[in-house]
Each structure stands twice: as C-alpha cells, then as structure tokens.
Amino acid sequence: MNRTLATAAGALLAVAATMVTMPAPVHAADTATAPTAGFRVAEGRLLDANGQDFVLRGVNHAHTWYPGRTPRALADLKALGANSARIVLSTGDRWTKNDTADVANVVSQCKANKLVCVLEAHDTTGYGEQSGAASLAQAVDYWVEVADAVKGQEKYVVINLGNEPHGNTGHTAWTDDTRNAVTRLRAAGFHHTLMADAPNWGQDWSNTMRDNASAVFTADPERNTVFSVHMYGVYDTAAEVRSYLTSFTTRELPIVVGEFGHDHSDGNPDEDAIMATARELKLGYLGWSWSGNGGGVEYLDLATDFDATRLTPWGQRLFHGPDGIRQTSREASVYGGTGSGDTRPPTAPGRPTASEVTATGARLTWAAATDDTGVTGYDVVRVNGSTETPVTTTTGTSATLTGLTPATSYTFAVYARDAAGNRSPRSAGASFTTAPGPSADGCAVGYRLHDWGTGLNADVTIHNTGTRPILGWRLEFAFPGGQTVTSAWNAKVVQEGTRVRATHEPWTETIPVGGSVSFGLSASSTGGDGVPAAFTLNGAACAKR
Template sequence: MVVRSALCAVSKVIQPGIGALPTVEPALRPVSRRAVPYGVIGPIRALRESAMSMRRALRAFGIAGVLMAGSVAGFGGPASAVASPAAGQSAADGRASAVAAAPALHVSGNRLVTGSNSTFRPLGVNRSGGEFGCVQGKEIFDGPTDQAAIEAMKAWKINTVRIPLNEECWLGTGNLPPTAPSAAAYQQAVKTYADLLVANGINVILDLHWTWGEYTGPGGGCPDVAATCQKPMPDARYTPTFWSEVATMFKGNGAVIFDLFNEPYPDAANNWSDATAAWTCLRDGGTCAGITYPVAGMQTLVNAVRATGTTNVIMSGGLEWTNNLSRWLEFKPADPTGNLMASWHSYNFNGCVTTSCWDSNIGAVAAQVPVQAGEIGQNTCAHDYIDQVMAWADANKVGYTAWTWNPWGCSGGSVLIEDWNGTPTSTYGEGFKAHLLSQTAGDPGGDTAAPTAPGTPTASEVTATSATLSWAASTDNVGVTGYDIVRVTGGTETQVAVSASNRATVTGLSGNTAYTFAVYAKDAAGNRSTRSATVTVTTTGTPAGTCSVGYRLVGDWGSGFQSEITIRNTGAAAVSNWKLGFTFTNGQTISNMWGGTPTQTGGSVSVIPASYTDTITAGGSVTLGFIANRGATNTAPTTFTLNGRTCTTT
C-alpha cells in the first residue's frame, strides 16, 4: 500500500510537526494504478489523475480530522484500537504456545514445498507499520508484536505474515528524523518479530516497501527523496546493501521469504510508452526512462542476496504495481539456487481484475513457478472482489496475504481487524477470516507427493549440435506424466527439453563444448521430484563462432562507475554456455552485475551467462551491465576472450 502525496501534503498543513500522515495508511490506493486494461492509455489520463488528486486531498483532510479528534498523535488509529489483546489470552506472557516452528521452504517446479517435499501455500495477512513508523520518527510498529498479538492471528488460521520494511530505517541513513529509532533497534525489532512468528508456526515474508530516491513522474506517491512512499523502482544507492544485510541476518532460516520490492511501476515512469524498456528496467536496472536516480534491477538484488550464501526463497514482481505478470517469465531474474517465485498484487481497481485476465496473465506464470499474491484487497468494506481472487488462487495453487492486519477502520476497505484482539471488520475482515478457516497450507484434497528422482542420465548419439540423454524412470504414487531436462551452469538451471518418456534429445548445442545436464520428474498434480545426478557431455567438432566485444562507460561518480559490455557472435553458429574473460588494470572491483555472474581474482574477471543471455545466436549479441568501485584512474579493459578465444574490440 502507498500513502499518496496529497495525504502527506494535507497532513503537514493540519498536523504541524507530525510529518507525512500515514500513521493510518488507509485503504486509499494510488489512482495511478490504472484501472484500465494493459496498454490503454487514453488522452484523458492527465485530467483523470488531476481530479482524483483533489479527491484524495479532500479525503486526507477528513482522515486527518478524525485523527486530531480521536487519536493519540503518532499512532495509527483511535486510542481504543491500539490496546493489546486481553491479558488472559493464551501465552500472553510472551512464550510461544506448543506448536511446531514454521517450515523451511524451497521451490520445486511450480510449488513451494517443505523439507519433506509437502506442498505449502502461504495464506495470511500483511502486518503494516514497519515501512512508515520509523521514517516518521515514531515507533517501529504501530501496535503490539508480542505473543498475545500473534495468538490473535493464529485464531484466523494464518500461516504466513508479510512484513513491509523501509530500507532507510534498516540502514539508519541521514534522511531519518532525529526521533527515529536507530538502525540497530529497527533491525532487532524486525528480527524479534520474525523469529517469534516462525516459532509460532507462521512463515514470514519480508517485503521491501519504501525506498530512497526522488521521483516526481507519473504515478508518484510523493516528491520526497527519503523513503516516505512507494517509488517506481529500488535504488542502486541503498537497496543492494539492504538486501545483503537482511539476507545475512536471516541466513539459515528457510521459513523466511524475501520479497525484493513491493510494487514496481517503471512502465508508469516512462509514461507507458515502451513496455519492453520497462521490463528490461525491472530486471536490469541502471538508467531507466523517467527515473532520475540510479536503479537497482531485480537481477542485482538477487545477486546481492545470493552473494551472502543464503538460499531463502525470493519473490520478484512484475509491472503496473506488480499486477501485470504478462512477460514475467521472459524477464525474470536468474537465480542460481532455483528458489525464485513470482509476486502478484490484486485490487479491484487494478487493470487485471477478471478470471480471463488472471488465466492468461497470471496462470501462465503459475504453471511454471510458484506465484504469491503478496497483497489482495478492495476499496470497499465488502469482500466480493477478494472472494473472486481467492477462489481463482485456490484453484490455481496460488498463495495470498490480504491487506492489512491493522485496526485502522474499514471506511475505505482493505482493513481486516477492528482491534489487536483480531476482531474482524464487517464484512471485509469477516469474509477473509471465514475463507482462511476453510483452507489448508497445501492443496486441499490434492496429490502432494512428488515422484522419485530420475536415475543418472547417460549420453549417446553425441554430435556437434545435439546429444541424446536417457535415464532410469521415476515412480509416483499416482503416476509420472513427464520429465524436465535442464542444463546446469554453475548454480543456474535452464530448461532445454521436456519428454513424456525417459529419453530426450537436446539440440541447439555448440561444437566442442562441454555441457552439464540433469532431469526432473513430474506428475499430473504439478509435483516435481528432486533433481537427478548430473552428466557432463562434450559435443564433437570445433568451437563455434568468432566474436567482437564493445565496452562502454555509462556513468562515473568518482568512487565508482557503471559500464556495459556487448558481446557479438560474428560466427555462423550459435554460442551457448559461454565464458567471457577480461582484465582491469587499475584495481577496479565489480560489486553488481546483470546479464551474467562475475568471478574476480585481482584484476582478472571471468563471467558466465545468466539464463537469459546464455545463448548468443549467429550474428546476434547480448549486453551485460555492471557497477564497480574504482580508484584514482579507471582505464577500460582492452582485451576480451570468449571461451578462450580472443575477440576483436569495437
């Protein structure tokens, strides 16, 4: 959820000294999440947004007036709403009741599974507060996060809580007010709450909600540089460090999922003029149209998390405030662990609000990777829209967490509770609670047992461009329906073939090149086995293709710089599974790269491809981007090799 700039402006006028208002983050969703189909931009946009901005400002005044009359300044609702649950509630002394801890999770095909390979579907709520309280110089959460408060959640059968966070509060930047909690206090509060939830059998999604960077373009939530609202994309200045630190703190706790960025909208930033550019910005970051600060793309953030050695599941969103996943599979970031899932949000004023749109837009993604609706809601106090979303999600094995578990009053929708005891609002909260109580974490009544792992594949009929693999068949309690064959490059997997039998031919290979393959089995319910052992195959013939490389300095800020490398295949055959080599001569060190994964020893750098740059077609090219640190000089590399062969430079 995002607090609109009009809200902030009015609250500053009528509540001097308190700051931008969102102690109540009301169900006042940004109108720039256009409730029109994708690509329909009509000429009335400016008039429409102007009119709705005035309506937001008037509404903000009404909300602020209520706060002044009936609230404790700095808290998120009426005084009666911030009281803790009754002392007599079970385990109110702060100890978790006798329940199993939340399970560690990983991705298997299009499912989230536990260590025993049982399907797990995250169903629960958002617990807002951590994204805005600190940046306003107030408390970290706007209400209790103790055992009694968690017991109230458990009464709803909640198995997952999504916690929105603020990167500047986590890092303790200079943009925070003097009364803000310290970075250490903020981090400890988040960890304490997350650990207590996990101890109570509730999984946690840590969501980066608000970030640094001045943005005043279309869809903007506020003009502030500081992290006081939803920005169109995460920033390269702070966000990679934020995720590196969060990943380090929760390393080894597989019950915690990392949601990289709440609601991207680089498509709005470029005024919906170039969808491909917006999807590229989402994945690669760098310089993006309409955004004035350096952007950290999803690939950079995945790299920052994985560089810590953590294997926690990662969520990555789409466009239009992550309501649009239409090209998610094409532009998803590469994750060497395979623990990547898609993040989707659905409100009744978004562009994709029908089952037919969900089938084509979201269902295609859910057929291949797990999808989590990190936020669902509606701008009324009824539950008719979320009922439709949940029915579709249940049928398609998609999890969901509703907005929001905060007692802010349901005058505008999307508020679940009347008080911290968990009393549901009428009828939005009542409807959601009733639905949760009817669900299970897995697929109700379905097959959740995965096939056994296939046998180790063996290779035959190896040529310069293909190889045939065969393996011992898997078994399943219901029946194996097919196999997925993957190429393994370091820690990255790329699916290269599917087969209904225990034999497949992989084509499109390059001559005299080593490839490593493995196999998964799957059944009709979508359950996927663990991976088989790998086999390495070297094709016949000579290495395909020659190459040229172009190196370009994109930007330089004294202590660091951003550059691009374009690799062109000037040969007659495709080049796959490539390895690029070059050398820095002035002590430059790469900190983040997209399009490939670097390994650096001194000045020597080698790069292996991401899944989406793995193959360079004959006459085609791929572009890598990176951010690096530098010293007094910054001489560009002059020699590049591809698979050991020296390339010409352009």
C-alpha cells in the first residue's frame, strides 16, 4: 500500500510538467540474450509462455498478514473475473517470514485457480525513510532463499523485486539498487519476468523510474523486466495518468499499474482515468486491495471482512464498473484462456426460479448456459429498472440470497462466463416479494445523539422485549426536519424526505428474546436536534428508551 509523505505534496504536478526528452525505444526482442520458458517481454508487451499478449487484471492480497484467508480469497478473485493476484510476502525483516514451503503453497493455489501469481517482497516498503525497511539487496537474498518454490514456475509466476523500495529520501539510489537486484537474480538462475516498483512510495513523482527505466531494462541480460507504478494521490487527473503511462509505451518499455485505489490520504486518484487509460493502452493493473486494510485506509478494502458477497463501493467499481476487471480481464492462455482465441460468449442462462422465499432470503436456480469451451461461472445481479447491482458469483446453477428486506419486491437475473472471460447475455429476470417480517410483540429503541449543530451521529439500539426472536427487521422513524443521512454502519439506511428506514445487515439480522442489536448513522443538519418522536419495528410501535 502506498503512503506518499507530505514532502511529496509539492511535486503532485511534476509528472505532467517535467517531461524530458526520451531515449530511443529499446526493442527487447532484438537485444535479449536468452529466451525464457515462461513470461517474457517483447517490444514493450508482456507475453505469456505461449507467446500470447497478457494483460494483468487483478487484485493485491495481503497474504503475509492473513495467510488463512488466502485459499478463499484466490477462489473469490477468480470467480469475480480476475486473471492475476499480487501476493504480499514478507522477507522476515519486518514481519513473519513466508518460507519456501509457504511460497510454494501460494503458487500452487494460484495455479489451482488459474491465476497468474505476482509475488512481491513487502519489507522493502519505503526503504531509506521507513524505519526497519529492508533494502532491495536483502530482498534478493530472500528470493534466493525461496528459489525452490519459484524456479520452474516461470509460466505462472512474476517476481516483484520489492514493494515501493524507496521512500522520498534517497530515492536517487533506485536506479543502481534496482539494476543490481536484477543482475544478481539473473546470475542466481532466475529466468522469470521481474517486476520493478517505482520509488517515492511507488508513485515516482520525481520521475526517477521514468527517466532511468531504459538503463535498468538494458542491464537485464534477458530483457525481461516490467516496471510498476503505484497510482494514488499524485495521479489525480487524467492528464497526469496518461502522461506517465505513455512515457513508457512510446519507448516500448513495459509498464503496469501495480497498485491503485479510488481514494487516498495523500489525494484523490482518478481511478476512472487509470482504468480507461490502461484499457486503451492494453496495460495491466492490480487494485489495492482485497481486504484487511488498517491504519486509517480501511476504505481501500474491496470486500468487507474478506466476503465476496459484500463488495464495497470500491470493489463494485473495480470488478463490475466500466473498464473494470469483469469487462476487460482475459485468462492467461497457459490456463486455456484468451490465447486460445476464444471470443464467443456463452448462451444466456435460463430464467431463474425463486424458491424458499422468506422475509430475508431466497434460493435461485436456473438452467445452465452452454459454451464451446465450457462455462466457468455465473454472476447474479439485482435488476432495478435500467440499473443492475452485482450480488454474488457461483460456479453452480443455484445461489442462496441473504440479507434481503422483508416485504420488498426484487428482480434478479444471471450472466454466464467462460474461461476466456467472455460474458453471456443476461438471463430473463425472476421477480418475487419477500415475506413480511414478524411483527415485534415487544420492542424498545434507544437513540443516543451526538449533535454539533451542522451534523450529528446517532447510536441506535433495538431491544427485543417480546416473547419470540425477531428474525429480520425494518426500523422506521422520521427526523424532526433538516437532517440528511450521510453514512451508516451495521444497517442499511435509506431516507425519503424526513422518513428514515433502517434494515438489518446479515450480521445484525436476528434479535434474540431479551437481546439487542445496535447500528449507527451520521447525518448533516441545518439546525434543531435530530431525535425522532417515534419508532416502528416491522410495522409495530416501539417504546423509547
């Protein structure tokens, strides 16, 4: 994860404003001294072992901190359409080392899910500025130590030398340090495509990597090095994004966006421009990151609590938005993907049938789609007029829906996908109405208000004072006036005029007898206090506490 410091703030416009005369293109195919058995670079493009153009479309996953999450995470990323995953590893210099056996297991899991594995040593982050950070030379020592896990896997593995290997202090050492790392790995018998991260916490606002990439590339005796920029606050305009990326493509130097997000503490990156430019130039990108972010950047999680059915807005954008992973990803041909030339989409699945409809869930089943090379999965979407919202993915012809709102009409449809990433037409929709939620035979609501005049926070607690559990709930109330909900947690909250409706999340769905659940909301305010006069739960009046 990129953490550009305040010293870089004055350089945000440097990317677009300080272009220099570029050297002539380096033709890798003409100068490489040894072909590889796996990925390779030719004329600025990354080719897989079959000689097919390969464009990374994937996600970063923090394996070193969440190793138990990795098997499910990689399966979920594949189901969501990714063709690659950048895996965070530790050399042992700052965090617990991922040893040879663990790295081999990660590679095996990537292969089982038909994902290209980009392995990166994270301990180098911010070297020269971050206390305890490892050097690129130490990262090379690590790769040599775990060589048995990666040698022979050149068809499936890209080695990312070290994450963001220089901060904003001492970044001029990037060229020599990176060149030395590349040549040492080649001397140690590594024939993989190597990936070199930019300095300046990955953002290269100083243009150090941009201006010296050719020197590093030609120092590689196999001419098989790819460069990686991390696009956060420095890249907050489309002009800056395009200027930087085209400075590589015009010289036929391979470049990928190894990390990027939709927001950041150092500025608001233009993720739409990043994704659109990558699609136009056929460049790879890897979004940061699947889940588990902390330290104030939790907003960069693509999924809540590693749950693929709970994609965040950033996750919805990256996977399902324009120029996103679902739309542009193609599986590597070494796994039977796009290199096979398959451009024919599957047929549309059959119209889903809804069964087992309850107040908060339902089961959908549908007839399988057909495809000349085989269907690999299905995407279930909720249809609401002309819009659709992704709900879940599955490899079978059924899906269990949860977290629905009682007494609400829904329409769901299904898409099919094949191994090359082709997507079918949408199925016909299945419409149904969830059952009414059980009326509360006893409830009370506590509403604790924190009001500072122009805004408020409210902590809301629903108590079940009745004689039976409440399975699924809808709490309704009205603001006194002038308040507008801006965010909520532990409940889904919508507002129409002054009326507010809160419905449960899957983890707050059940209120046992004598128990309670709580949720919170934030709202802007134009004055007056925001304490509602009355509450109803599933249509029944509740006492106030």
